[in-house]
Amino acid sequence: MTRDTRSALLDLAERIARSRGFDGFSYADLAEAIGIRTASVHYHFPTKAKLSEALIERYQTSLQNGLAEIEAAHASAGERLKALIALYRGALHDGQTVCLCVAFSTCRESLSDTVIARVGAVRAMVLQWIAETFELGHRDGSVSAIGDPSDEAPATLAMLEGAHLAARTEEDPAVFDAATRLLLARCQ
Amino acid sequence: MTRDTRSALLDLAERIARSRGFDGFSYADLAEAIGIRTASVHYHFPTKAKLSEALIERYQTSLQNGLAEIEAAHASAGERLKALIALYRGALHDGQTVCLCVAFSTCRESLSDTVIARVGAVRAMVLQWIAETFELGHRDGSVSAIGDPSDEAPATLAMLEGAHLAARTEEDPAVFDAATRLLLARCQ
DNA sequence: GTCTATAGAGAGATAGAC
DNA sequence: GTCTATCTCTCTATAGAC
Numbered sequence: 001m002t003r004d005t006r007s008a009l010l011d012l013a014e015r016i017a018r019s020r021g022f023d024g025f026s027y028a029d030l031a032e033a034i035g036i037r038t039a040s041v042h043y044h045f046p047t048k049a050k051l052s053e054a055l056i057e058r059y060q061t062s063l064q065n066g067l068a069e070i071e072a073a074h075a076s077a078g079e080r081l082k083a084l085i086a087l088y089r090g091a092l093h094d095g096q097t098v099c100l101c102v103a104f105s106t107c108r109e110s111l112s113d114t115v116i117a118r119v120g121a122v123r124a125m126v127l128q129w130i131a132e133t134f135e136l137g138h139r140d141g142s143v144s145a146i147g148d149p150s151d152e153a154p155a156t157l158a159m160l161e162g163a164h165l166a167a168r169t170e171e172d173p174a175v176f177d178a179a180t181r182l183l184l185a186r187c188q
Numbered sequence: 189m190t191r192d193t194r195s196a197l198l199d200l201a202e203r204i205a206r207s208r209g210f211d212g213f214s215y216a217d218l219a220e221a222i223g224i225r226t227a228s229v230h231y232h233f234p235t236k237a238k239l240s241e242a243l244i245e246r247y248q249t250s251l252q253n254g255l256a257e258i259e260a261a262h263a264s265a266g267e268r269l270k271a272l273i274a275l276y277r278g279a280l281h282d283g284q285t286v287c288l289c290v291a292f293s294t295c296r297e298s299l300s301d302t303v304i305a306r307v308g309a310v311r312a313m314v315l316q317w318i319a320e321t322f323e324l325g326h327r328d329g330s331v332s333a334i335g336d337p338s339d340e341a342p343a344t345l346a347m348l349e350g351a352h353l354a355a356r357t358e359e360d361p362a363v364f365d366a367a368t369r370l371l372l373a374r375c376q
Numbered sequence: 377g378t379c380t381a382t383a384g385a386g387a388g389a390t391a392g393a394c
Numbered sequence: 395g396t397c398t399a400t401c402t403c404t405c406t407a408t409a410g411a412c
Binding site for chain 2: 024102108109123159161162163166169181
């Protein structure tokens with residue numbers, strides 16, 4: 001059952017990290033919720049630093065798959081951007097959790113340079129995807145009022161992450177909806 | 189010198205909180221930097237909760253003044269929005285500090301409901317100001333491509349806060365500049 | 377207002393038995 | 395893989411002297 005315990009720990013740690021931050025839980029919290037002792041948690045993840053690396057690596061893969069699925073499911077830029085907004089909206093879970101990049105950004109000092117670099121890599125990946133989508137939008141006309149895609153991408157990602165942050169603070173997904181309404185309206 | 193010590197503590201605590209988060213410093217850190225003992229810090233702020241309240245209250249006043257100064261200095265909506273972007277850009281301090289709302293949003297669990305409510309009040313204040321500015325832009329024509337001001341405002345604030353977060357993670361103000369370029373270009 | 381001294385809790389982590 | 399037991403460190407906070 002090693003695999004199961006490890007997966008369960010990762011699932012739980014990700015959920016709490018995205019809800020309360022990486023400093024917002026201890027090995028004691030994980031142990032109690034899973035039903036083992038802290039020493040056993042250390043068996044799976046010798047240090048909290050190792051745990052943070054495992055979390056961000058798994059998250060990158062997961063997000064990469066999410067973006068690929070959107071591309072597979074939607075042909076137009078407008079539909080893809082709508083799906084991206086829906087992806088972030090879903091990641092909110094009733095205003096209780098933000099995306100892991102936002103959560104880790106806010107706990108910068110507790111994380112290793114390796115992990116922070118990986119957060120940057122995840123952001124770069126999403127930025128690239130958004131920029132390409134806006135470029136497609138330029139060609140297929142499914143997004144209105146497009147500026148330079150290399151300007152639209154960072155503005156869009158910042159808006160999505162900022163919307164996550166505010167919605168989490170208020171514990172209200174409607175805050176996210178308000179922030180994304182304008183972009184949504186630009187998508188056909 | 190009570191007033192001086194208290195002010196020095198507030199200044200220091202705000203700087204660290206905006207850099208490392210509210211959980212990112214201890215009374216021992218404050219004491220060492222100021223040159224007193226932790227017990228003396230407790231004299232000025234009996235609990236960390238009291239300190240957090242003092243921080244957000246002072247911050248609200250400060251931000252309110254900042255917005256008022258922008259209104260006094262600039263007549264057009266475009267100029268005012270440009271000044272708002274500059275205000276947030278200045279608050280970055282070379283990518284080392286985010287605005288206190290962002291910092292406190294990310295330490296949600298460590299803060300009292302009172303403080304979280306105050307963070308919401310600060311955001312509401314800025315939202316109101318931005319919405320009014322976009323309304324002015326509608327009338328004076330100094331901002332291009334304006335959607336519904338009540339949609340522009342939350343999108344703009346989310347973008348500014350998200351840009352702060354990403355720039356802080358990368359420790360690079362250029363990340364903020366990239367995210368705000370599009371809005372800046374809309375301002376005459 | 378600042379100090380010494382200390383309480384009390386919780387954190388991350390390890391050794392070694394089973 | 396999980397356990398008991400324990401270490402060391404840091405944190406917030408308080409009592410009481412000066």
